[in-house]
Amino acid sequence: MATQTLTLIMLLLLTTTTFHLSTAQTKVKGAYWFPESEFPATSINATLFTHLFCAFATLSPTNFQISISSSCSSFTSTVRKSNPSIITLLSIGGGSANPSTFSSMASQSSSRASFINSTISTARNNGYSGVDMDWEYPATTTDMKNFCTLISELRAAITKEAQSSGKSALLITAAVSATPNLNSPSYPVSCINTNIDFLNIMAYDFYAPTYTPKVTSAHAALNDPSGGISGSSGITAWITAGMPANKMVLGLPFYGYAWQLNDPANHGLGAPANGVATATGVGIDADDGSISFNYIKSFIGSSGATTVYNSTYVVNYCYSGKTWIGYDDVDAVSAKVSYVKNKGLKGYFAWSVGGDYNWSLSQKASTTLG
Numbered sequence: 001m002a003t004q005t006l007t008l009i010m011l012l013l014l015t016t017t018t019f020h021l022s023t024a025q026t027k028v029k030g031a032y033w034f035p036e037s038e039f040p041a042t043s044i045n046a047t048l049f050t051h052l053f054c055a056f057a058t059l060s061p062t063n064f065q066i067s068i069s070s071s072c073s074s075f076t077s078t079v080r081k082s083n084p085s086i087i088t089l090l091s092i093g094g095g096s097a098n099p100s101t102f103s104s105m106a107s108q109s110s111s112r113a114s115f116i117n118s119t120i121s122t123a124r125n126n127g128y129s130g131v132d133m134d135w136e137y138p139a140t141t142t143d144m145k146n147f148c149t150l151i152s153e154l155r156a157a158i159t160k161e162a163q164s165s166g167k168s169a170l171l172i173t174a175a176v177s178a179t180p181n182l183n184s185p186s187y188p189v190s191c192i193n194t195n196i197d198f199l200n201i202m203a204y205d206f207y208a209p210t211y212t213p214k215v216t217s218a219h220a221a222l223n224d225p226s227g228g229i230s231g232s233s234g235i236t237a238w239i240t241a242g243m244p245a246n247k248m249v250l251g252l253p254f255y256g257y258a259w260q261l262n263d264p265a266n267h268g269l270g271a272p273a274n275g276v277a278t279a280t281g282v283g284i285d286a287d288d289g290s291i292s293f294n295y296i297k298s299f300i301g302s303s304g305a306t307t308v309y310n311s312t313y314v315v316n317y318c319y320s321g322k323t324w325i326g327y328d329d330v331d332a333v334s335a336k337v338s339y340v341k342n343k344g345l346k347g348y349f350a351w352s353v354g355g356d357y358n359w360s361l362s363q364k365a366s367t368t369l370g
């Protein structure tokens with residue numbers, strides 16, 4: 001009897017420990033890296049993350065196979081040097097890829113098969129633990145239906161490959177818009193839930209200096225009391241559509257946008273502006289006004305810009321002369337990751353790791369999630 005009780009206690013302890021381990025492992029502290037960021041992969045402090053995404057594999061419009069740069073080939077071995085247990089995923093597509101190539105690929109059984117075969121082989125041959133679908137964006141009801149077929153077939157092929165190779169199955173993730181139907185018919189939410197391990201919610205780029213109306217804005221606000229699009233309204237829309245909170249990962253931008261104020265004395269949120277800031281160009285993309293957090297920090301240092309944190313919208317901004325920049329500093333990151341915890345989301349990801357300054361945002365995000 002005593003032995004049986006002891007065995008039972010030990011079993012219970014074992015179960016509890018295993019449960020805690022797997023619960024801890026389900027959190028995502030993620031970030032994307034891309035070779036063009038001028039930030040070498042060797043400089044990534046991978047101990048601050050659980051998951052790193054190499055962006056992007058490209059999709060051929062002729063044979064529908066994917067290919068990767070040498071930096072994505074060596075990415076896994078590079079980042080494992082600072083964190084041997086880091087999980088790496090190969091991200092396919094991205095904002096600059098032609099969405100019509102994805103649309104054609106997903107529309108035919110033979111091209112889907114070619115894509116799926118090359119995706120699994122490329123991921124395995126280069127040490128990745130998963131693949132990230134970054135089709136930006138399926139635009140029609142047919143695209144959405146084909147996206148479902150594609151990820152269902154990808155899941156089936158990945159399950160089959162895991163059985164024959166004896167390795168654990170590759171993860172499948174996808175990067176999607178902030179709501180299921182932001183600029184398109186709705187994503188196939190139930191199909192996504194069935195086939196995908198977790199979903200990266202791109203809760204940024206809601207506004208930019210090139211957009212109308214021309215007013216300063218929080219491009220990645222967590223909240224918008226005036227009812228506009230925000231991170232929290234997006235997450236709520238996904239949950240309402242049937243996506244479980246614990247499969248969603250909130251996107252954190254490690255960059256902001258620089259507007260040109262009409263009047264330097266009118267510098268709040270919603271102040272009239274005149275497109276992309278031109279005065280202090282360092283690091284500002286002249287086309288869309290985007291600027292990495294590290295360049296924002298140098299701008300603040302050199303210009304002596306005034307900095308403000310608005311906790312209603314959850315945004316930092318700074319202004320100096322006619323330049324106004326909205327971005328996420330540690331205050332916004334901390335509030336967003338607290339939201340992730342309170343809402344029971346799976347974690348966060350950053351776009352992109354090279355934009356950080358002295359690891360301050362990555363560090364704040366990681367300690368806040370715990």
Ligand SMILES: *[C@@H]1O[C@H](CO)[C@@H](O)[C@H](O)[C@H]1NC(C)=O
Pocket residue numbers: 045047048359363
């Ligand atoms: C990487 O981050 C960890 C955790 O914050 C820190 O202890 C370590 O000093 C950092 N390493 C480098 C090289 O910055």
Ligand SMILES: *[C@@H]1O[C@H](CO)[C@@H](O)[C@H](O)[C@H]1NC(C)=O
Pocket residue numbers: 117118120121161
């Ligand atoms: C891809 O296709 C090749 C050639 O038919 C085959 O040898 C290989 O096993 C396939 N790979 C996967 C992951 O299905």
Ligand SMILES: *[C@@H]1O[C@H](CO)[C@@H](O)[C@H](O)[C@H]1NC(C)=O
Pocket residue numbers: 268269270309310311312313
């Ligand atoms: C944030 O900005 C809005 C718009 O200007 C303003 O109404 C609100 O009071 C600000 N919130 C804080 C906490 O400053």
Ligand SMILES: *[C@@H]1O[C@H](CO)[C@@H](O)[C@H](O)[C@H]1NC(C)=O
Pocket residue numbers: 358
């Ligand atoms: C970088 O971060 C560390 C703490 O993580 C801090 O001690 C140091 O002062 C920071 N350096 C700069 C230049 O901000």
